[in-house]
Amino acid sequence: xxITTPPRLKWQAFLPKNWGAWLIIGFLYFLSxxxxxxxxxxxxxxxxxxxRILKSRxxxxxxxxxxxxxxASKEQVEKWVDETFEHFGLAIVDTATAWFWSQHRFVxxxxxxxxxxxxxxxxxxxxxxILIISMHFYTLxxxxxxxxxxxxxxxxxxxxxxxxxxxxxxxxRIRCNHYLVDRHDVRGMVKAxxxxxxxxxxxxxxxxxxxxxxxxxFAQPHAATVTGTSTLARVKGVxxxxxxxxxxxxxxxxxxxxxPFEHDGEFPSGDEAADATAVNQQxxxxxxxxxxxxxxxxxxFKSRPEGEAYPY
Numbered sequence: 001x002x003i004t005t006p007p008r009l010k011w012q013a014f015l016p017k018n019w020g021a022w023l024i025i026g027f028l029y030f031l032s033x034x035x036x037x038x039x040x041x042x043x044x045x046x047x048x049x050x051x052r053i054l055k056s057r058x059x060x061x062x063x064x065x066x067x068x069x070x071x072a073s074k075e076q077v078e079k080w081v082d083e084t085f086e087h088f089g090l091a092i093v094d095t096a097t098a099w100f101w102s103q104h105r106f107v108x109x110x111x112x113x114x115x116x117x118x119x120x121x122x123x124x125x126x127x128x129x130i131l132i133i134s135m136h137f138y139t140l141x142x143x144x145x146x147x148x149x150x151x152x153x154x155x156x157x158x159x160x161x162x163x164x165x166x167x168x169x170x171x172x173r174i175r176c177n178h179y180l181v182d183r184h185d186v187r188g189m190v191k192a193x194x195x196x197x198x199x200x201x202x203x204x205x206x207x208x209x210x211x212x213x214x215x216x217x218f219a220q221p222h223a224a225t226v227t228g229t230s231t232l233a234r235v236k237g238v239x240x241x242x243x244x245x246x247x248x249x250x251x252x253x254x255x256x257x258x259x260p261f262e263h264d265g266e267f268p269s270g271d272e273a274a275d276a277t278a279v280n281q282q283x284x285x286x287x288x289x290x291x292x293x294x295x296x297x298x299x300x301f302k303s304r305p306e307g308e309a310y311p312y
Contacts, residue, residue, distance in 0.1 A: 007170060013163045021164035031093055032100035036109070036252035039093045047089025051082065054297075058085070061296040063312055068218035083292030090247070091138035098141035099172035103149075110146050111248070114258030118151060121239055128237020129193030133229060133261065133279065134244050135204045135286055136295040139254060141172070143245035144200060146256040148176030153198030155180045156189060186228065193235040203229045204283050209303050215277045217300075218284055224303035230268035230275035240267065242282050246290050257286075 012018075031039045051058055061084055065077045072080075097106070121130060132153070134143065144155055155173050157180050160166040173180060178197065181188035192199050206212070206224045217223035233240050240261040245254050261267060263278045287294050301311050 007163065007167055009163065009167050013167070018162065018164050021162045025164060025168055028092070028096040029100055031096035036097075039096070040090060040252050043090040043093035044086045045089065046092055047086040048082075050088055051085035057297040060299055060312055061085070064296045064298075064300050067220050067301060067311060070219050080292050080296075084294070084296050087138045087247075087293050088295075088297065091141075094139055095141045098145045099168060103176075106145065107149065109253045110149070111253065111255040112146075112150065112258070113255055114243075115150065115256075117260060118241075118258050121241070122151065126237055127196060128239060129196050129235060130198040131193065131229075131232050131235075131238050131240040132198055132200045132243045133240055133282060134200055134202045134242075135283055136202055136298070137244055137246070137290065137293045138295060139245040139247060139293060140202075142254045143243070143256065144173055145176050146245055146254065147198070147200070147243060147258075150256070151198050152177050153200060154178055154189075154192040155200045156183050156202070157181075158183050186231070189232055190235055193232060193238050196237075199232070201229065201232060203279055204300075205298060206300050206303050212303065213272055213276055214305055215273055215280060217280045220301055222305050222308065223280065223301060225276040225280055227272045227276060229279045230272065233268045233275075242286060244286055246293060 014022075031042065034042070058081060061081050062077060065072065065080050069077070097109075130151070130153070132147065134140070137143070147153065155177055157169075157173065159182060160169055170180060181192065189199055189201070203226045207226055209224060211228065212224040212226050214222040215225050217225070229240075232238065242257075242259040242261055244257050246257060247254055261282060263281075265274075265278075267278055268275045269278075299312055304310060
């Protein structure tokens with residue numbers, strides 16, 4: 001079901017059990033009004049502190065990197081772990097600024113790579129929906145708003161259990177976009193694409209065995225990968241693209257990256273394993289451009305084929 005307006009805040013949202021969520025929203029707003037360099041310094045400090053206290057997440061990040069890059073030295077892996085936690089802290093700042101900055105301030109920190117390609121897609125015939133194949137980089141809140149600034153579309157998301165957080169999350173994500181659909185609402189995604197919408201879709205997490213098959217990702221030969229990407233790409237007229245956001249080096253600011261889905265052969269091909277492998281190859285190319293900015297703290301390889309050991 002399309003969700004076009006944020007859920008209204010009812011009186012229950014102000015009960016004591018939700019005060020923690022209000023404190024988080026207040027902190028995010030506070031970060032958003034600070035000068036960018038100060039908020040970035042705070043974000044990096046939060047990330048370094050998080051690395052010290054979130055021992056299980058630190059272990060998961062290290063194992064993911066070891067699995068994906070077995071040729072990397074221990075020193076290189078530890079450097080990536082340090083950096084990915086700094087980006088974890090900066091993601092809090094990203095959320096604050098993407099949610100609360102005015103559009104005038106927002107676009108001043110925004111650059112675009114591949115805007116001509118997007119414009120070509122939107123003007124060429126026959127016209128159809130755009131399947132935005134993206135990834136869980138820490139910059140995803142900025143990505144959603146930046147892409148929506150150029151080409152408002154539809155976001156796929158997971159509703160939050162907190163009515164306070166859900167209200168502000170939803171309000172922010174449709175600020176420059178049309179509406180959101182629940183990540184389980186495949187029918188709603190297909191409907192959006194048939195209407196010619198741009199649909200944000202991130203198939204790079206482990207969502208369990210039920211809707212996935214095992215195909216390679218980096219050096220891991222058996223990564224549970226959803227088959228929904230090729231299902232959505234089969235909708236008539238749909239053009240798949242690759243898009244994500246990266247932080248600019250050395251200064252506050254972000255670049256929206258838009259690229260063609262480059263694959264030798266037809267996509268979708270009708271072969272689920274071949275299609276899922278092609279998607280993972282695109283994900284690999286994007287991650288290699290900015291390894292520490294990826295969310296390595298999630299258990300990407302938690303689902304295993306029968307007989308394989310749990311890697312964490």
